[in-house]
Amino acid sequence: MTLQEVKNRFDIVGNSPLLNLAIETAMKVSPTEMTVLIQGESGVGKESFSKIIHQLSGRKHGPFIAINCGALPEGTINSELFGHEKGSFTGASEARKGYFETVSGGTIFLDEIGELPADTQARLLRILESGEFIKVGSSKPLHTDVRVVAATNKDLYVQASKGRFREDLFYRLSTVPIRVPALRERGSDIHLLFRKFAMMFSEKYKNEPLSLDPEAIQVLQNCKWEGNVRQLKNIVEQMSVLETNREISADVMRKYLPQENYLPVTTSGASHSESTMSERDIFYKILFDVKNDLHELKNVVSSMLQGNLSPEMYSPNKSFATNEVSNYPQTGGNFSNNFIRNNTKNETIIHIDETPKEEAKLSLEVQEKEIIRRALLKHKGRRNRAAKELGISERTLYRKIKNYGFEDLEE
Secondary structure, eight states, rough: HHHHHHHHHHTOOOOHHHHHHHHHHHHHTSSSSOOOEEEOOOTTTTHHHHHHHHSTTTTSSEEEEEEEEGGGGGGTHHHHHHHHHHTSEEEEEEEEOOHHHHHSEEEEEEEGGOOHHHHHHHHHHHHHHSSSEEBBBBEEEEEEEEEEEEEEEEEEHHHHHHHSHHHHHHHHHTTTEEEEEOGGTTTTHHHHEEEEEEEHHHHHHHHHHOOOOHHHHHHHHHHHOTHHHHHHHHHHHHHHHHOSSSSHHHHHHHTTTTTGBOOOOTTTTOOOOHHHHHHHHHHHHHHHHHHHHHHHHHHHHHHHHTTTOOGOOTTOOOOSSSSOOOOOOSSSSSSSOOOEHHHHHHHHEEOOOOOOOOOOOOHHHHHHHHHHHHHHTTTTTHHHHHHHHHHHHHHHHHHHHHHHGGGGOOO
8 A cells, every 4th residue: 555545545634754754654564563652742643543553454354442541530540441350349340341351353542651550551561561461350360462552742751761651661662653743843734734624614514615825824834733733623613614704814814823822924034943043042142252251351350460569559448430349240269359449549459358259150051051941931841842942852951951950840
């Protein structure tokens, strides 16, 4: 089966290279029995890839079930997945088969697997390693033949390093990882999806399909789309019902987009990330300039100290030009730089404090720490977005988060 045939069969729209790579990976791994971990933000369509893997595998005639792990109550999740015996807990009036028993011979899709409790993770690991499981309230091991496809919108590597997810389970699940790109990474695919949804809702509500003028298309492609395909679909449905004019302008499009979710196009054509980088570069330039000024000031003071200054020239509590004290920040050495100028004698005098002070530090590490802290707060702990704004990789940001003790700032 070709790539386009898979897209047609599973109703996937788009030609983004990242999307094509994800589909091709799913096609290659389908005939195997490997465990697959599908990664991507909420709303990108991860379940469609689990269906591709099942339907193109040797288990296509077996059962398939999709389970949202985050929607199962923690108190009953083990019973739902692995079953229970009669009387094993309050309300267990009869024995029950779990999903892993009923789907034997097929595929089970565990969405939001990062939400699994620790004891459930241990049970799942045993199934992946040996195919065995034990019902709640039983001591008899049972066997199941199930292929597991998992999905998550979290970085399980980070979760595992924090102790929130079993590291051995993470490596067992990610035998073959598939990353589904976010909608904002798919460029012109956004307009194609808009047209698809416009036609779908036109048939549903018996009206003319929506169309976009060129400026509206630009607005569409410059949106962050934090809700991804699901958000786009909802907006198209709203407009299909509410808008009388079937050609959507840029102004109308903006009405349906959250203000913070819209990236306006700059006149210079620079992207949002480029603009952010420019502001950061300016900030660093200011820091370097301040550091250079302080270094120059230190050299001036050192040169003056090396001159022939007699002890009687030291006069405390005098200012530069008004004979009042003037306390400038320290720049180094065992003195504070209180500068004195005697107006009458036109002599430059330096007052040296009796108590030594530590050399002031203008460390780029301190500034980096503050910038990272602000980026994490701005994006509410979303490490991928903070890393993108800072212009560094997620792994580099994670290492710095650990070094600076910012784990509490993450979502």
